[in-house]
Amino acid sequence: MTEATGGRDVPLIRVLGVSGAAAVGGFLFGFDSSVVNGAVDAIRDDFALSDLVTGFAVAIALLGCAAGAWFAGRLADVWGRTRVMLLGSALFIVSSLGAGLTQTVYDLMVWRVLGGLGIGIASVIAPAYIAEVAPARFRGALGSMQQLAITLGIFAALLSDAVLADRAGAAASTLWIGLEAWRWMFLVGVIPAVVYGVLALSIPESPRYLVARGDDREARRVLAGVTGETDPDARVEEIRLTVRREARSSLSDIAGPSLGLQPLVWIGIWLAVFQQFVGINAIFYYSTTLWQSVGFSESASFTTSVITAVINVLMTFVAIGFVDKVGRRTLLLWGSIGMFVGLVMAAVAFTQVYEAIDADGETVSRLPSGWGVLALVGANLFVVFFAASWGPVMWVMLGEMFPNRYRGIALGVCTAVNWISNFIISLLFPAVSGAVGPAPVYVFFAVCAAASFAYVRARVPETTGRELEEMG
Numbered sequence: 001m002t003e004a005t006g007g008r009d010v011p012l013i014r015v016l017g018v019s020g021a022a023a024v025g026g027f028l029f030g031f032d033s034s035v036v037n038g039a040v041d042a043i044r045d046d047f048a049l050s051d052l053v054t055g056f057a058v059a060i061a062l063l064g065c066a067a068g069a070w071f072a073g074r075l076a077d078v079w080g081r082t083r084v085m086l087l088g089s090a091l092f093i094v095s096s097l098g099a100g101l102t103q104t105v106y107d108l109m110v111w112r113v114l115g116g117l118g119i120g121i122a123s124v125i126a127p128a129y130i131a132e133v134a135p136a137r138f139r140g141a142l143g144s145m146q147q148l149a150i151t152l153g154i155f156a157a158l159l160s161d162a163v164l165a166d167r168a169g170a171a172a173s174t175l176w177i178g179l180e181a182w183r184w185m186f187l188v189g190v191i192p193a194v195v196y197g198v199l200a201l202s203i204p205e206s207p208r209y210l211v212a213r214g215d216d217r218e219a220r221r222v223l224a225g226v227t228g229e230t231d232p233d234a235r236v237e238e239i240r241l242t243v244r245r246e247a248r249s250s251l252s253d254i255a256g257p258s259l260g261l262q263p264l265v266w267i268g269i270w271l272a273v274f275q276q277f278v279g280i281n282a283i284f285y286y287s288t289t290l291w292q293s294v295g296f297s298e299s300a301s302f303t304t305s306v307i308t309a310v311i312n313v314l315m316t317f318v319a320i321g322f323v324d325k326v327g328r329r330t331l332l333l334w335g336s337i338g339m340f341v342g343l344v345m346a347a348v349a350f351t352q353v354y355e356a357i358d359a360d361g362e363t364v365s366r367l368p369s370g371w372g373v374l375a376l377v378g379a380n381l382f383v384v385f386f387a388a389s390w391g392p393v394m395w396v397m398l399g400e401m402f403p404n405r406y407r408g409i410a411l412g413v414c415t416a417v418n419w420i421s422n423f424i425i426s427l428l429f430p431a432v433s434g435a436v437g438p439a440p441v442y443v444f445f446a447v448c449a450a451a452s453f454a455y456v457r458a459r460v461p462e463t464t465g466r467e468l469e470e471m472g
Contacts, residue, residue, distance in 0.1 A: 021199035023149040025122030030153025038161025039182035042172040047105040059426035064116020066419035072124035073408040089197030091118030096189035127399035155309035162302035272418035274452040279445035315387035335389020336453035345378025347442035
């Protein structure tokens, strides 16, 4: 399968292959993000944790993600993109084993941070690598493979959580070799981490890294053979000019007149913040706990979470199909509108939560059946529009919107901000939702969705169809 461009056939199968291999880092990202979903309640009960400490045990991995994202660009410039992918794979293998065999909440936190470092690395390297090897006309779709992989990772984690909990009878019940089901939920993560490491050994190095270390011959081979570049010699010279500027880049290069940073960097930062503050990971980290808290059974909560993950995967294909045709900015705007509507529906439904006495005489929260349907429809409508827009498009834009002279540094800063924003929401959601109920929390998410629309309309530029060397 090929695509003609400029008189030369672009080997689409090859481009898809190397992009897909790099995007497996996104699979780990999604898997790690959601595998804890099914384990949260069991961990809280096993270690007798408060809501705030439970949130911290879940969210602390994201601090590791932020640190990994911050240093990933620098490591990739020194070691190369594929070697840094191997490092991410190794860290996640160790984290999965450690978390599955943890004995206290404190060493669980250590293993979660190590895994976060690996995921943070993968979250930067995958979109950067794909942007560097993909032809401009396909870069949006190929870049969206990162988000597709994330959604597949989320689906795989929630499905495996549901299967393991069902096999054991409950997440806290013993499954195999004396280990509870929630421990196996973490141990399963070793499998995709090993696959990621093997694939990283099979793909070519980025042509930009090759030019930076003086290997022009290999860079030309990759450009011609993978991206279908019609004039690899001219592109190598073009890359060399930008690499020389990048070699002298530092944090001072993103300094500017707008509150100390370049305006474009602020745009990337706000995109990263809005993507998390609309509350997507309140659903993918805590959906099982959320649905149980309003009266769903554990089994129904797991099933609902898996259905939401399937919707997430399917709608990401919509984004892949339209991101290069409709444009990044348009998708973001429509996504903000749809997310706002879905979040308002969920918020209205959650205002009907009431307290009841169960068969054991304990006070529990309940949601009338009709309002429960509205909450489910609203939450899944939100996921539909997020997956078709903000989920993939933000990563595509961060990988391509900055000038090459400071792209690596800016990408690291914005990705770290994304993880920190994720940490804030993940840490506070259990405690705040428990204190005031889910309705006010979803109102906050809806306000953020409305603000994201206003910001994109006012400030975000279109990047569709432009070569990386043209940015800025």
